Amino acid sequence: MSADHARDLVHEGYDVAYVQEKWLPVWDEIAPFKSGRPDDPRPKKYVLDMFPYPSGDLHMGHAEAYALGDVIARYWVQRGFNVMHPMGWDAFGLPAENAAIKRNIDPTIWTYENIAVQKASMRRYACSFDWDRTFNTCDPEFYRWNQWLFLQLFERGLAYRKASKVNWCPSCQTVLANEQVIAGLCERCDTPVTKKKLTQWYFKITDYADRLLEDMSQLEGKWPDKVLTMQRNWIGRSTGANVLFQIEGRSEPVTIYTTRPDTLYGATFFVVAADSDLAAELAKGTPAEAKFNEYVEATKAASDIDRMATDRPKTGVFLERYAINPVNGEKLPIWVSDYVLADYGTGAIMAVPAHDQRDLEFARAMDLPVRVVVDTGEEDPNITGIATSGDGALINSGSLNGKSKGDAIAFINAQLEKDGLGKAARNYRLRDWLISRQRYWGTPIPIIHCPSCGEVATPLEELPVTLPPAAGLDLKPKGTSPLGAATDWVNVPCPKCGQPAKRDTDTMDTFVDSSWYFLRFPSSTDHAQAFSREATDTWLPVDQYVGGVTHAILHLLYSRFFTKVLFDMGKLSFTEPFTRLLNQGMVVMEGSAMSKSRGNLVRLSDELEKHGVDAIRLSMVFSGPPEDDVDWADVSPSGSVKFLNRAWRLSGDVSSAPRVDFTKGERSLRIATHKALHDASFAVESFRFNVAIARVMELVNATRKAIDSGCGPADPAVREATEAIAIMLSLVAPFTAEEMWERLGHKPSVALAGWPSIDESLLVAEAVVAVIQINGKIKERIEVSPLISDADLEAVALANPVVAQALLGATVIKIITRAPKIVNIVINNA
Secondary structure (H helix, E strand, C coil): CCHHHHHHHEECCEEHHHHHHHHHHHHHHHCCCCCCCCCCCCCEEEEEECCCCCCCCCCHHHHHHHHHHHHHHHHHHHCCCEEECCCCECCCCHHHHHHHHHHCCCHHHHHHHHHHHHHHHHHHCCCCCCHHHCCECCCHHHHHHHHHHHHHHHHCCCEEEEEEEEEEECCCCEEECHHHEECCEECCCCCECEEEEEEEEEECHHHHHHHHHHHHHHCCCCCCHHHHHHHHHHHCCEEEEEEEEEECCCCCCEEEEECCHHHHHHCCEEEEECCCHHHHHHHCCCCCHHHHHHHHHHHCCCCHHHHHCCCCCCCCEEEEEEEECCCCCCEEEEEEECCCCCCCCCCEEEECHHHCHHHHHHHHHHCCCCCCCEECCCCCHHHHCCCCCCCCEECCCHHHCCCCHHHHHHHHHHHHHHHCCEEEEEECCCCCEECEECCCCCCECCEEEECCCEEEECCHHHCCCCCCCCCCCCCCCCCCCHHHHCHHHHEEECCCCCCEEEECCCEECCHHHHCCHHHHHHHCCCCCCCCCHHHHHHHCCEEEEEEEHHHCCCHHHHHHHHHHHHHHCCCCCCCCCEEEEEEECCEEECCEECCCCCCCCCCHHHHHHHHCHHHHHHHHHHCCCCCCCEEHHHCCHHHHHHHHHHHHHHHHHCCCCCCCCHHHCCHHHHHHHHHHHHHHHHHHHCCCHHHHHHHHHHHHHHHHHHHHHCCCCCCHHHHHHHHHHHHHHCCCCHHHHHHHHHHCCCCCCHHHCCCCCCCHHHHCCCCEEEEEEECCEEEEEEEECCCCCHHHHHHHHHHCHHHHHHCCCCEEEEEEEECCCEEEEEEECC
């Protein structure tokens, strides 16, 4: 340790390292944050931080997130609440498994060793967690209930298995949910994602799409607008119509979804997604089959993002077949192209090139006709090459001519339904949640496949279906689950018929674990059920959730889905899991994400060693609004050390007794104290923690001034201010605050001291400036009591010599008074 760092830790008599080691065992013994003690009369509040992956020791991002969550939890404890602030580990999944493969060790060993390291670091960081409630999602006692939940969904038809093209990561060698593909890349390793046809398990989240949207009304003003917008866009509800198109040579019609059924008369061709089953069916046996197969192979590598790009050249193959437009009987040539996605609607579209830009670009590339059917007042797309997507009167559209968009849609939908050719419909961007993973380190899917009985649920009394030992299994990713090689584990009798059968060898996506873990904490020691209704009714929904915005359309959406399913099952009394949500920004270095490769990695352990826990926590909280990124290059933990030392010195300078009548203290310092408490309360409850710290800093300065050149250390106001500083500091600098509290003559813990009562009379200014206007122009300013009434202010204004002189010879028409700020006298100068 350098001399500078040593001075940071021992500054003018305050030994940071000693103080940290002194108080940790004391807190372990008194457990100030233990929740759920029998007969605890305090009102309850549930504060929760998103739990971490155990992929190594805590990093700078953890330091920010847990410092912010701790401010909230500690504040509500100080305000007299019985706060449950638990912590566990999201312990299954690819990061732990890949790390274990790289080191050639069992992922169980790797995971639990990392959990022990992180837990020790959290203790050192003085997090206010209730450790009696902790669990890890890789504990069989936890994932037993994962399997129970799966079977509840399976029984209700909400968990099902089907063959379909799925997102495939060639590096991780596993499937990914749509939400885990970011800009065409795997969210874990940034490898370009491809498509692969597999039989997989899904949860039917689409059944809850409308409720997921509508229940956002419960979250308005309590969740960040950004998160709600992201979820709305991801669900992507649109209204339109399902329309039946007959295909020449095919007995069954094809259903297409369109948001603009009013433009049916403008359809001039038909496009089917190149990678859809329908395209393969329509191409089979046609002269275009060979070209079609070549085209499909050539387009396989393109991601959905690439395929939807507006600047991507349009390509395709004419299948030499035709669809029949149901409104006018026109034959539309059928093309396949990669700009249509197989999982949007039905994977087929009617193309209206005059009013859709991508359709227009395709039409121009393939020399297909363009017919304008909406008069928007813009130039003809045949000339400009720009589709007109605006509203206007319908033209070239038979019975729809002259109608507006809204009227035309209503008319054509009714006509389609009457003729049995379609009907009004909704469509969603949201797809069912794919939960199968071809990896070892996850919850085994509790289904047995029987040749006679099909998919059979594992009996509840046999749960948990535990993972077989990793020893002897090749865990390296190879496209199939390693569990398939555990033959003694796989081969079991069918629970229904007793014949030889096989376990499902896939494991569940780890987002299944995190989609309900918050329900487990209040019932973490209940071995008979996943959670008790009594416990959830007592503690839930979560009052305050803290975590990164990266989970806006993954974990948060899935948690909302699970909560609604469990509500429908009668297991919960609420439909939204998290009442309030706080998203924190990232911790970066010199404007970039920290990484070894960039050479800008800052290790939390090194920073704690240099500056101490309190300085790092304070620096994180004081750096700016929590939702903003923290650039560590701009942060000064050394400055935080110096401030904490100034605060600590106050506790040694106070010379009055612990029990003293504060009301007899010097008034100006008392006003500063109560204003700081008032402002800090408001700032914490509105997530402006940096503002709360600024008020504490101001109070430290005011108190030092009072001691050195004012009322002196014996004045009761100095003790009141110093105790208030210790209590407020306990939210961000618990070691310093506890040391101050002891030096002030109190027993631990300052965390339970209670937020001081605020004397409202001290918040009222002794005088305010009132403005007197005549006909809206300022004539005079006077000092008045902030409590003055409208009548008294009006009388004072009229009696003012300057105002009285100005009113001579004038007629007062009316007087508008808004005490204590303004009086406007309206006169007639004539």
